[in-house]
Amino acid sequence: MADPVVAVVGAGPAGVRAAAALVAAGVRPVVIDEAMRAGGQIYRRQPEGFLRSYTDLYGSEAERARAVHDCFDALRDRLDYRPQTLAWTISDRRIFTSGPAGQHVLPFDALILCTGATDRIMPVRGWHWAGCYSLGGAQIALKAQACAIGRRTVFMGAGPLLYLVAAQYAKAGAHVAAVLDTSPVSASLAALPRLLAQPATLRVGMGLLRDLRRAGVPVHRGVTPMEIHGEPDHGVSGVSVRTSHGAILAIDCDAVAMGHHLRPETQLAELAGCAFAFDRMIGQWLPVRDADGRSSQPGVYLAGDGARILGAVAAEAAGELAALTTLDDRGHRVCETARQDAKRTIARARRFAEGLARAFPWPREQISRLDNATILCRCEAITVGDLRRSIAETETDEANRAKAFSRVGMGRCQGRYCGLAAAELISAAVGTPVEAVGRLRAAAPVKPIVIASGGRCER
Amino acid sequence: MSGRFVRLAEAGRATITLFVDGVPMRSLAGDTLMTAILTARASLRRSEFGGERRAGFCLMGACQDCWIWTEDGNRLRACSTPAVDGARLCTQQPATAWPTLS
Amino acid sequence: MTAPASSDVIIIGGGIMGCSAAFFLRRRGLSVTLLESDLVGRQASGTNFGNVRRQGRPLYQLALANRAIAIWREIGMLLDCDVEYRQLGHMRVCYRTRPELAAAMEQYASDARHSDLDLEILSGNTLRARFPFLGKEVLAASFSPFCGHANPRLVSPAFARAAQRLGAVVHERCAVAETSKAGDDFLVVAADARQFRAPVLLISAGAWGDRFASAFGEPLPLSSRGPNMCVTEPLPYVLRPSIGVVTPNTEESVYIRQVERGNLVMGGSFYNPSYPDRFRVDVRPENSLSLWRQIQRLIPAVSRVGIIRTWSGIEGYLPDSAPVMGPSRTTSGLYYAFGFAGAGFQLGPGVGDAMAELIATGRTNIDLTPYRADRFGAA
Numbered sequence: 001m002a003d004p005v006v007a008v009v010g011a012g013p014a015g016v017r018a019a020a021a022l023v024a025a026g027v028r029p030v031v032i033d034e035a036m037r038a039g040g041q042i043y044r045r046q047p048e049g050f051l052r053s054y055t056d057l058y059g060s061e062a063e064r065a066r067a068v069h070d071c072f073d074a075l076r077d078r079l080d081y082r083p084q085t086l087a088w089t090i091s092d093r094r095i096f097t098s099g100p101a102g103q104h105v106l107p108f109d110a111l112i113l114c115t116g117a118t119d120r121i122m123p124v125r126g127w128h129w130a131g132c133y134s135l136g137g138a139q140i141a142l143k144a145q146a147c148a149i150g151r152r153t154v155f156m157g158a159g160p161l162l163y164l165v166a167a168q169y170a171k172a173g174a175h176v177a178a179v180l181d182t183s184p185v186s187a188s189l190a191a192l193p194r195l196l197a198q199p200a201t202l203r204v205g206m207g208l209l210r211d212l213r214r215a216g217v218p219v220h221r222g223v224t225p226m227e228i229h230g231e232p233d234h235g236v237s238g239v240s241v242r243t244s245h246g247a248i249l250a251i252d253c254d255a256v257a258m259g260h261h262l263r264p265e266t267q268l269a270e271l272a273g274c275a276f277a278f279d280r281m282i283g284q285w286l287p288v289r290d291a292d293g294r295s296s297q298p299g300v301y302l303a304g305d306g307a308r309i310l311g312a313v314a315a316e317a318a319g320e321l322a323a324l325t326t327l328d329d330r331g332h333r334v335c336e337t338a339r340q341d342a343k344r345t346i347a348r349a350r351r352f353a354e355g356l357a358r359a360f361p362w363p364r365e366q367i368s369r370l371d372n373a374t375i376l377c378r379c380e381a382i383t384v385g386d387l388r389r390s391i392a393e394t395e396t397d398e399a400n401r402a403k404a405f406s407r408v409g410m411g412r413c414q415g416r417y418c419g420l421a422a423a424e425l426i427s428a429a430v431g432t433p434v435e436a437v438g439r440l441r442a443a444a445p446v447k448p449i450v451i452a453s454g455g456r457c458e459r
Numbered sequence: 460m461s462g463r464f465v466r467l468a469e470a471g472r473a474t475i476t477l478f479v480d481g482v483p484m485r486s487l488a489g490d491t492l493m494t495a496i497l498t499a500r501a502s503l504r505r506s507e508f509g510g511e512r513r514a515g516f517c518l519m520g521a522c523q524d525c526w527i528w529t530e531d532g533n534r535l536r537a538c539s540t541p542a543v544d545g546a547r548l549c550t551q552q553p554a555t556a557w558p559t560l561s
Numbered sequence: 562m563t564a565p566a567s568s569d570v571i572i573i574g575g576g577i578m579g580c581s582a583a584f585f586l587r588r589r590g591l592s593v594t595l596l597e598s599d600l601v602g603r604q605a606s607g608t609n610f611g612n613v614r615r616q617g618r619p620l621y622q623l624a625l626a627n628r629a630i631a632i633w634r635e636i637g638m639l640l641d642c643d644v645e646y647r648q649l650g651h652m653r654v655c656y657r658t659r660p661e662l663a664a665a666m667e668q669y670a671s672d673a674r675h676s677d678l679d680l681e682i683l684s685g686n687t688l689r690a691r692f693p694f695l696g697k698e699v700l701a702a703s704f705s706p707f708c709g710h711a712n713p714r715l716v717s718p719a720f721a722r723a724a725q726r727l728g729a730v731v732h733e734r735c736a737v738a739e740t741s742k743a744g745d746d747f748l749v750v751a752a753d754a755r756q757f758r759a760p761v762l763l764i765s766a767g768a769w770g771d772r773f774a775s776a777f778g779e780p781l782p783l784s785s786r787g788p789n790m791c792v793t794e795p796l797p798y799v800l801r802p803s804i805g806v807v808t809p810n811t812e813e814s815v816y817i818r819q820v821e822r823g824n825l826v827m828g829g830s831f832y833n834p835s836y837p838d839r840f841r842v843d844v845r846p847e848n849s850l851s852l853w854r855q856i857q858r859l860i861p862a863v864s865r866v867g868i869i870r871t872w873s874g875i876e877g878y879l880p881d882s883a884p885v886m887g888p889s890r891t892t893s894g895l896y897y898a899f900g901f902a903g904a905g906f907q908l909g910p911g912v913g914d915a916m917a918e919l920i921a922t923g924r925t926n927i928d929l930t931p932y933r934a935d936r937f938g939a940a
Contacts, residue, residue, distance in 0.1 A: 137518035232511035381508035412523030448867035
């Protein structure tokens with residue numbers, strides 16, 4: 001009988017630690033990852049030939065990044081590693097992939113999804129101008145390419161990445177024009193007890209703020225974004241916000257990095273048939289997961305920020321835990337102490353994440369302030385006004401219906417960047433809670449694939 | 460306006476040459492297509508619907524805002540494709556990619 | 562307990578058949594209650610390819626198709642909504658490997674010459690000159706210039722809203738638990754215990770139609786399957802008509818159209834498994850891959866285009882691929898219009914109009930014989 005196939009999708013901190021735990025138990029997992037090199041986004045590696053040190057790249061997290069990279073490098077010979085490979089759908093316990101060698105179908109016995117996260121976006125008028133990037137994108141430009149996204153960059157939004165990336169830019173010598181935080185100081189204070197669940201992380205965060213102030217970067221809390229100024233051919237030219245005192249603040253810049261913390265990439269979990277539930281605290285739909293990392297689908301496990309945003313440390317623990325649970329479910333003997341340690345790490349991160357959600361709240365009230373000309377869906381150039389009109393004309397109160405009528409979320413990104421805001425807009429327009437609006441259904445392929453990648457009919 | 464991205468380090472890499480819309484463009488080995496193009500230019504393409512220029516958004520292969528073309532009509536996601544010496548790229552859809560009836 | 566809501570007609574099923582019937586019934590002055598278990602136009606009516614195609618249908622069906630096309634041509638004004646109907650033509654093509662199909666297309670054009678289809682048979686240089694993007698394998702084509710395509714996501718909801726503006730009552734998310742007839746009236750009980758009463762009941766519940774028919778002693782051999790659909794990223798707008806491959810081989814049978822915004826919508830090459838009881842349909846990835854291989858034979862230039870989404874829906878099929886349409890044979894006041902076998906979108910407005918005529922006047926000039934519910938014999 002052939003060995004059972006255990007697949008891991010994603011080679012960030014969760015995927016690497018999951019693979020390591022599987023290898024340690026004598027399993028040779030298949031590791032499918034879109035990137036050229038393992039590490040994920042948070043510990044993304046620079047290309048071969050780049051010379052910056054781990055400290056330059058990852059700051060306080062240098063040792064963790066190095067450990068994850070070293071761990072993966074040591075595993076390489078004991079993995080079936082498939083980089084630059086997109087898992088584009090899951091059907092009948094098979095993963096369909098598209099990669100350098102074309103299309104491939106991988107039947108699996110167990111699957112650990114470590115699909116990571118992308119930026120959570122609240123649109124701002126003008127966010128479609130060239131030069132506006134997500135906070136994660138701005139960080140990747142620096143980390144993976146040693147570039148700043150512009151000559152004068154404004155950082156706007158809320159969440160840990162806001163301060164982290166701004167501080168990294170300042171440290172690397174980029175000009176940071178301002179940090180504009182939508183969350184008020186009072187929110188941080190209220191969140192403090194929960195943030196103390198990870199005191200070291202909290203200290204790092206305070207350090208970032210100090211670094212920014214020392215670098216002379218203006219930091220404004222409690223702002224309301226008004227507009228990213230720009231024009232069609234030249235892109236971003238400035239930002240204006242209303243400060244917490246009610247004054248209008250206008251800042252010249254040629255680049256904006258924006259975002260409100262992260263959202264998990266859950267499409268593959270949905271295509272695999274996993275059940276979802278709405279999480280009130282963070283205002284998002286998440287795949288249901290038990291304390292050991294099992295999804296609602298037998299043999300499908302969930303770990304890392306792709307299941308719930310808990311950060312890299314918890315992702316490593318969750319990856320290991322999901323792998324140990326996979327092994328346990330498949331009849332291996334596993335170390336119970338390791339499982340308990342992982343669960344404790346995750347529990348601390350959950351408390352900390354609750355703190356972050358309070359400190360940097362998702363500014364859902366902003367959706368009602370957006371004027372009708374604001375682009376909501378960048379892919380399809382659907383405006384806030386388009387969706388509001390469509391809702392009014394059709395009495396739509398459901399996310400997929402709104403998509404069908406207005407095309408919001410119908411473009412290449414499949415609603416990754418507009419879906420949450422669109423749901424808030426529907427919720428605000430019809431006066432129902434956002435969970436009643438539902439969520440955009442995932443559809444294959446989770447990212448575009450070229451028609452010829454599936455081959456041709458030879459004739 | 461010239462480039463959008465600003466190089467902050469790692470400038471000692473070997474240089475390579477790309478051709479973007481037929482124009483030679485020097486960049487560095489290890490650049491993504493996005494970095495190569497945006498250190499010299501302000502955008503990657505135009506939006507199909509608004510017509511405004513776009514320069515990518517997420518840099519992690521999720522937003523799909525940075526798809527460009529090779530001269531022979533193949534699709535490339537600029538943020539996740541390494542620049543290769545001699546590559547010939549287009550920021551507008553070349554006629555080879557999809558026929559016109561004119 | 563409140564008294565049942567009364568109307569002249571209850572319609573179960575808010576697809577294109579039910580929604581257009583509601584609209585045309587209101588135009589004839591009958592009061593209508595439409596019950597939809599989910600949201601209107603959610604299944605086959607909203608997920609199909611969007612073909613407004615007459616050619617290729619059985620000749621007996623062309624009268625109904627022509628009744629429908631007349632409505633399509635004024636649908637924007639009629640519904641006060643642009644449902645993206647574009648009369649840019651519909652073309653069937655056959656491959657060189659099946660020359661007999663070129664002759665069959667010519668025969669069809671001849672047989673249908675009195676049905677106002679105005680079919681043009683094209684081949685060789687004439688075909689290439691007009692449609693230079695067709696693949697080398699394409700041998701001949703039958704072009705129907707006065708057909709086209711529309712946006713299926715918009716049509717049924719637009720009919721429902723227009724019907725509501727005329728006074729129809731539309732209940733979405735209203736699953737029907739029980740139907741019965743007591744005296745002259747039908748009593749319909751929803752899963753949430755709401756009750757509705759009317760002397761006429763129209764079942765237009767697509768792949769779910771048989772369960773309502775069997776409750777009135779008319780079981781039907783209805784099965785279901787899902788279309789195999791996908792859409793590409795936007796491209797320059799060059800492909801005006803919708804185009805489909807004629808072939809007896811399901812795998813080869815693909816179709817494609819381009820919307821004005823530029824996306825190519827395509828489908829075919831195998832069906833997807835569907836589970837009406839669970840309101841679920843699976844897009845089988847191997848079916849998507851097969852579609853992508855086959856569509857390159859029809860239009861090779863699609864090969865480098867990115868697919869951005871696949872989908873399916875739930876369609877009802879009877880063994881002869883014709884619908885059940887007309888009065889019940891067991892129960893007076895009961896009418897059917899379902900089982901359109903993935904080919905009901907174009908017919909939809911004509912079906913709604915004809916059913917409204919039949920219900921309101923007791924007759925219609927559409928010959929309903931081929932659609933009788935008892936044509937499969939006693940089950």
